[in-house]
Each structure stands twice: as structure tokens, then as C-alpha cells.
Amino acid sequence: MNDELRHFFSTYWCRMWAFDAEPTPSKPVHQSAALAVDPLTRANSGQKAILAGFALVMLLMLVDMADAHNLLPWFEVSVDCGSLAILLAVAISVYQYTQIKSLHQQVRTLYPLSFVDALTGLKNRGYLDDALSRLVASAARQGEQLSVIFFDLDKFKLINDTYGHAAGDAVLLHVVHLVMKSFRQSDLVCRYGGDEFVVVLPQTGHNECFDCAEKLREKIASTPSAYGKITLSIGTTTWSPTNAIIKPAALLQSADMALYKAKAEGRNRTESIPAPARPRLRPRLRLRPRLRLRRRFGRV
Numbered sequence: 001m002n003d004e005l006r007h008f009f010s011t012y013w014c015r016m017w018a019f020d021a022e023p024t025p026s027k028p029v030h031q032s033a034a035l036a037v038d039p040l041t042r043a044n045s046g047q048k049a050i051l052a053g054f055a056l057v058m059l060l061m062l063v064d065m066a067d068a069h070n071l072l073p074w075f076e077v078s079v080d081c082g083s084l085a086i087l088l089a090v091a092i093s094v095y096q097y098t099q100i101k102s103l104h105q106q107v108r109t110l111y112p113l114s115f116v117d118a119l120t121g122l123k124n125r126g127y128l129d130d131a132l133s134r135l136v137a138s139a140a141r142q143g144e145q146l147s148v149i150f151f152d153l154d155k156f157k158l159i160n161d162t163y164g165h166a167a168g169d170a171v172l173l174h175v176v177h178l179v180m181k182s183f184r185q186s187d188l189v190c191r192y193g194g195d196e197f198v199v200v201l202p203q204t205g206h207n208e209c210f211d212c213a214e215k216l217r218e219k220i221a222s223t224p225s226a227y228g229k230i231t232l233s234i235g236t237t238t239w240s241p242t243n244a245i246i247k248p249a250a251l252l253q254s255a256d257m258a259l260y261k262a263k264a265e266g267r268n269r270t271e272s273i274p275a276p277a278r279p280r281l282r283p284r285l286r287l288r289p290r291l292r293l294r295r296r297f298g299r300v
């Protein structure tokens with residue numbers, strides 16, 4: 001059975017039992033998490049069990065109708081076998097229903113957790129990738145700017161090596177605590193991985209974003225942790241509606257390049273790089289109908 005057909009039947013099965021078909025997450029990490037407990041896949045085996053049960057019932061009824069008892073005496077019990085098969089099919093359906101229901105509850109519980117970083121409780125990189133494309137699209141629709149701050153703790157490995165991993169974790173939590181006090185509720189703070197963090201600031205231009213980043217850097221540097229002074233290197237970038245819509249990865253790349261610059265220029269500082277300013281494609285779009293006409297009349 002090809003994938004589309006499989007999906008159709010699985011969705012149909014879920015609707016039959018009044019389940020919502022779970023939306024497919026777009027990121028590989030979530031895909032694998034969701035596939036491990038995918039109710040649609042299990043639903044298919046339920047359908048197979050019911051179909052097998054009914055096929056058996058039909059077969060026994062046909063044999064009964066054909067009055068085959070004289071040929072094979074054990075067919076005399078076929079009607080009872082038919083009832084038994086119906087009971088079996090019902091039992092299998094009920095069993096499958098409870099299985100799918102419990103799987104569905106597990107997916108509901110686990111699905112949101114797949115977007116959360118276990119140590120800090122912040123949203124993780126998988127969530128950021130999805131959210132950033134939505135936020136850029138929304139900024140484009142509203143004609144607003146959007147900024148991204150990418151920061152990394154300086155010489156964090158030294159803390160781990162000197163005081164141990166648990167101390168490193170405590171320092172990360174100390175930084176997150178201060179970060180959470182520094183941004184608006186509408187800003188999205190994510191742990192990108194290790195000691196790297198990303199903050200997305202909707203409706204924020206370059207200057208405002210740079211000021212926020214500098215305030216955060218100063219606050220962290222002036223609030224020592226239990227293991228001494230911590231500093232951050234910060235990169236920022238700002239997307240404007242005058243730019244073409246770019247992939248979120250390109251926006252993160254600009255902020256990451258700015259962060260790299262801040263590291264290279266001595267750490268504990270903030271650097272900015274503008275988002276890649278690809279011009280909008282209007283001139284090319286205007287040319288397209290003409291190109292089509294030329295192709296039609298054989299000039300190209």
C-alpha cells in the first residue's frame with residue numbers, strides 16, 4: 001500500500017474512533033519522536049485485524065450458504081464459528097481502540113516535551129526552527145522588523161573542567177534566570193545547544209535589539225554566579241520588511257557570524273551583522289509573462 005493510501009486509511013480510522021490525526025512535525029528530531037508512538041501506524045494493524053475477522057465471517061457464511069455440510073461434516077458448526085468470529089473481531093477492535101487511545105494520550109503528553117530543553121526548561125532548537133519561520137512570515141505580513149540575538153558563554157568549558165559538570169549546569173541556570181528577566185514575554189528565548197542561546201525579538205529594529213543585547217551582557221557580567229564572573233559574547237541581526245523573506249537558517253547564520261566576530265574580537269562584547277538583504281523579486285516577476293509569450297511564439 002503506498003504512503004498516501006496508507007495515510008488516508010489511517011486518518012479514516014482515527015476519525016472513526018473520534019481521534020484527531022496528529023499534525024506531522026516538520027523537524028527530523030520531532031519526526032522520530034512522533035513516529036515512535038505514531039497512532040496512525042498502529043491504527044493500520046487494527047484495520048487489518050477487523051478486516052481479517054470480517055473476511056472469516058464472510059467465508060464461513062458463504063460455506064454455510066453453499067450447504068457444504070454434506071461434503072465436510074465439520075462445517076456444521078460454521079454458524080457458531082461465524083458468531084465466534086464476530087465476537088473475536090469486536091474484541092480485537094475494542095483492544096485496538098484502548099491501545100490507540102493510550103498511545104494517543106502518550107503522544108499528547110510527550111509531544112510538547114519534545115520542544116523543551118530538559119535542563120533549563122527553555123524551548124529548544126527544534127522549536128526555534130519552526131517558530132522562527134512563522135515569526136518571519138508574520139513580520140513580513142505586518143511589515144515589521146524582527147531581530148535575533150545569538151549568545152554564547154565565554155570560556156564555559158573552563159568552568160566545567162574546574163568545578164565539574166554540575167557546577168556548569170548551575171551556571172547555565174544562573175544565566176537563564178537573568179536572561180528571562182531581561183526580555184519581554186513576546187520575545188522567544190531558546191537554548192540552541194550547549195552554552196549557546198537564541199532570542200527572537202519580534203517588532204524590534206536594530207538599535208533597540210543592540211541595546212537589549214548590551215544590557216543583557218552588562219547584567220550578566222555584573223552579577224557573579226556561585227562560580228565567579230560570567231561573560232557573554234553576543235551577535236545580533238535584524239530582518240526588515242524591505243528585505244526578501246529569507247530562510248530562518250540564513251537569519252540565524254547572520255547572528256552566528258556576528259557572535260563569531262564578537263568572540264574573535266576579544267569576547268564579552270556585542271557585534272551586529274545585517275540580515276542577508278536579498279532584493280524582492282519584482283523585476284523578474286514582471287518579466288515572466290513576457291518570457292512565456294516569447295516561448296509560446298517560438299522566439300526563445
Ligand SMILES: Nc1nc2c(ncn2[C@@H]2O[C@H](COP(=O)(O)OP(=O)(O)OP(=O)(O)O)[C@@H](O)[C@H]2O)c(=O)[nH]1
Pocket residue numbers: 119152153154155156157158160164165166167168169172193194195263267
Ligand atoms: N555543564 C554543562 N556543560 C555543557 C552542557 N552542554 C554543553 N556543555 C559544555 O559546554 C562547553 C562549551 O564549550 P565551547 O562553547 O566549545 O567553548 P567555551 O569554553 O565556551 O569557549 P568559547 O565559546 O570559545 O568562549 C563544552 O565543554 C561542553 O561540554 C550542559 O548541558 N551542561
